[in-house]
Amino acid sequence: MSKKVHIILTSTIATSLMLAGCGNTTDQTVITDGAGSQTKPGEKVTIVFWDENAGPQRTPFYEELIKQFEEANLTIDVEYVGMPNKSAKQKYDAAIAAEDLPDVGGVQTTWLADFTIRGALLPMDPYFDQWSEKDKLNKQAIQSNRDVVQDKKLYQIPNTTNLDNLWYRADWYKEAGVTPPVTWDDFFAGIEKMTDKSKNRYGFSIRGGKGGSFQLQRLMYAYSGITDYFDASGKSTINDPKHVEFMKKYLGLYKTYTPESDITNGYKEMVAGFDTGAVAMIQHNIGSYGEHSKSLKPEQYAALAFPKSLNGNYVVEGFNTNGYSIFKTTKHPDEAWKFISFLASAPSQSYWNKQIGQLPTHEDAINEDWFKNAQHIQEAVKVLNDPNTLYYYPSVYTPDYRSILDQVVDPGLQAVMSGKNTVEEFLNEWAAAMEKSKKQYEQHINKK
Amino acid sequence: MSWNRKLDRFFVLYLPLLLTMVFTLFPFYWTINTALKHEGDIVKTPTEYIPSSITFDNFWVAWNNVGFSNYFVNSLMIAACTVFFVVIFATLVGYALSRYQFKGKSAFLLLLLCTQFVPAAMLIIPLFIIFKSLGLISNPLSLIITYTTFQLPFNSVLMNGFISGVPKQLEEAAMVDGCNRLQVIFYIVIPAVLPGLVATGVFTFIHVWNEFLFAFMLTNQEENFTLPIGLSYMMGEFNVNYGALAAGSVIALVPAILMFAYAQRYLVNGLGGAVKG
Numbered sequence: 001m002s003k004k005v006h007i008i009l010t011s012t013i014a015t016s017l018m019l020a021g022c023g024n025t026t027d028q029t030v031i032t033d034g035a036g037s038q039t040k041p042g043e044k045v046t047i048v049f050w051d052e053n054a055g056p057q058r059t060p061f062y063e064e065l066i067k068q069f070e071e072a073n074l075t076i077d078v079e080y081v082g083m084p085n086k087s088a089k090q091k092y093d094a095a096i097a098a099e100d101l102p103d104v105g106g107v108q109t110t111w112l113a114d115f116t117i118r119g120a121l122l123p124m125d126p127y128f129d130q131w132s133e134k135d136k137l138n139k140q141a142i143q144s145n146r147d148v149v150q151d152k153k154l155y156q157i158p159n160t161t162n163l164d165n166l167w168y169r170a171d172w173y174k175e176a177g178v179t180p181p182v183t184w185d186d187f188f189a190g191i192e193k194m195t196d197k198s199k200n201r202y203g204f205s206i207r208g209g210k211g212g213s214f215q216l217q218r219l220m221y222a223y224s225g226i227t228d229y230f231d232a233s234g235k236s237t238i239n240d241p242k243h244v245e246f247m248k249k250y251l252g253l254y255k256t257y258t259p260e261s262d263i264t265n266g267y268k269e270m271v272a273g274f275d276t277g278a279v280a281m282i283q284h285n286i287g288s289y290g291e292h293s294k295s296l297k298p299e300q301y302a303a304l305a306f307p308k309s310l311n312g313n314y315v316v317e318g319f320n321t322n323g324y325s326i327f328k329t330t331k332h333p334d335e336a337w338k339f340i341s342f343l344a345s346a347p348s349q350s351y352w353n354k355q356i357g358q359l360p361t362h363e364d365a366i367n368e369d370w371f372k373n374a375q376h377i378q379e380a381v382k383v384l385n386d387p388n389t390l391y392y393y394p395s396v397y398t399p400d401y402r403s404i405l406d407q408v409v410d411p412g413l414q415a416v417m418s419g420k421n422t423v424e425e426f427l428n429e430w431a432a433a434m435e436k437s438k439k440q441y442e443q444h445i446n447k448k
Numbered sequence: 449m450s451w452n453r454k455l456d457r458f459f460v461l462y463l464p465l466l467l468t469m470v471f472t473l474f475p476f477y478w479t480i481n482t483a484l485k486h487e488g489d490i491v492k493t494p495t496e497y498i499p500s501s502i503t504f505d506n507f508w509v510a511w512n513n514v515g516f517s518n519y520f521v522n523s524l525m526i527a528a529c530t531v532f533f534v535v536i537f538a539t540l541v542g543y544a545l546s547r548y549q550f551k552g553k554s555a556f557l558l559l560l561l562c563t564q565f566v567p568a569a570m571l572i573i574p575l576f577i578i579f580k581s582l583g584l585i586s587n588p589l590s591l592i593i594t595y596t597t598f599q600l601p602f603n604s605v606l607m608n609g610f611i612s613g614v615p616k617q618l619e620e621a622a623m624v625d626g627c628n629r630l631q632v633i634f635y636i637v638i639p640a641v642l643p644g645l646v647a648t649g650v651f652t653f654i655h656v657w658n659e660f661l662f663a664f665m666l667t668n669q670e671e672n673f674t675l676p677i678g679l680s681y682m683m684g685e686f687n688v689n690y691g692a693l694a695a696g697s698v699i700a701l702v703p704a705i706l707m708f709a710y711a712q713r714y715l716v717n718g719l720g721g722a723v724k725g
Contacts (some may be wrong), residue, residue: 048668053684054681054684055681055682055683055684055687055689056509056513056514056681056682056689056692057684057687057689058684058687059681060513079669080670081668081669081670082670082681083664084664084677084680084681084683085683085684086680086683087660087661087664087680090569090572090665091664091665093573094572094573094576094665095576095668097573097576097577098573098576098577098580100576100580100585100668102668267686268683268688272491275491276491284686285686287686288686290686290687291686291687291688294487294488294491295488295491356686
């Protein structure tokens, strides 16, 4: 018996030791000041790259880009780690707390303020200023990346821009003899006309579930034409009377001209409604082109810019870019920058944005033929190149901006849709949360 | 049997069973149906309840392109090791709780149950820091330790119930015949609580098999990711690969279904024992 016990205990210890050897132990990280790599000349270096939105529809394109980069830079290996989009921020949060970060990571602009306040990112100004292609990158995107952080340094190089738009069933509108909306009145009237419950068709679908807040905000400001997120006295413009007016019209569509299930619509439910022919129009961005093209024929659907605002110009949300950052714990900032500058170069941006259906930030990539021939991209360019287009910049610099949208605005929208709250109560609550957050942020800054 | 009794039996027994079965099996049918469809057919209207043309491409994509072949092995290894440790430790803790009297036993039992109330998300950063200092980030051992720790309290209480159901006299008789305490546990108690052991093992396996949060947070290398992470890859920000997602779900379902099919009779007995205990 004692022999058997001995065998069990020995096997347990052996298994533990074996497993301990299974994974590669993470390197101890060293905080550098960005003053250069700790690499000897000619030494082979591995940099770790975290992709914040991985999946079979995107990862293969990164693998191709990494292959090209490694072929051009024989002394640098890139270790790709893909993260599911929904959990990427949580993963970064844990990694920042434990200072166990990658060298390079995909970072959304809305995360920049949070990450920089926690000292996780390396400023890239010294590298960027010496980069030969720096003047070809979208200046507005670079400047807004600087504006969003406290110290006004550059912590992220944007390689793709997105823009919200409408997707509509061009074939149904044509059949019904309805012109695609140019004004907001057309927008609401078109939705009513395209609703035919006998055919199980609705004119529109509202994203009432997760992520609905982002879309709603962009629609509200596009309608009102307001370009200040806060007025001079620090009061939020979220609950401006024009937004109240818009919301009443917009949510008035619910159940009558939109499916009842909209109250829980996330992205995939909303897009599935459009792609399966249950809905004539949705609001999303040019990034969902790939999803529509899988289910619908090119002549069945098209992208459409939001109507011009009540002031007569397009109003677009700033900070709608994604890009790459170097993390402060990197031992190889030079190699990390080399990789980022490769991803931000025209050929890489052209390849990447063509595959994912978004807008490059590099001037040379924008001038390529594929870009000029894509209807949805041209619709976005029409807005972005319009000299009268104005931008509004939400307070993404406050660390809790995102959590307010997720935890206050998303449930608040559902409360209005379910009749528990009024539009005014909802917008007042939203505005108050943003004002409080801004005030706390300013107090924090002033203390420093 | 009269016609009326047959009718009663149909409405009282067969119809509810049939409805329950349809309700339970429909998601499985729909998952398999989606996994076997071409990408364009999945969201096509009118909906195809039986695929017009069957494809196994989605399984190929999930297994090779997304890396399920690797994730499957990782999940299996981590689940098997966790089950091994949990079953051994839970049996020993359960035995101690059942057979020994010691000060603070009730408080200890309460404490074991209280550990279940701590939200996992709260523990991510502390655990990450601990495993980083031990050099175990991206090491399967970090997950095995975490899962074993989380599963042990509940399963120990469960085993306590099973073991309490075994008459003490059996052990005393074995001791009279010359067995020591460990021999009693291995020769008398364990065979008597086998259904309980299987129940503990299956519950632990299923929990570990489905766990996403810790698996994702404590692993920084793709080669060490597990199946739930692979499944979440299919749901991108702007794209959902329904075919591969369904195929991945079918792959992930197979071991769980096989395990339940095998352990079913033990589970019924085992749960009965735990309730009695």
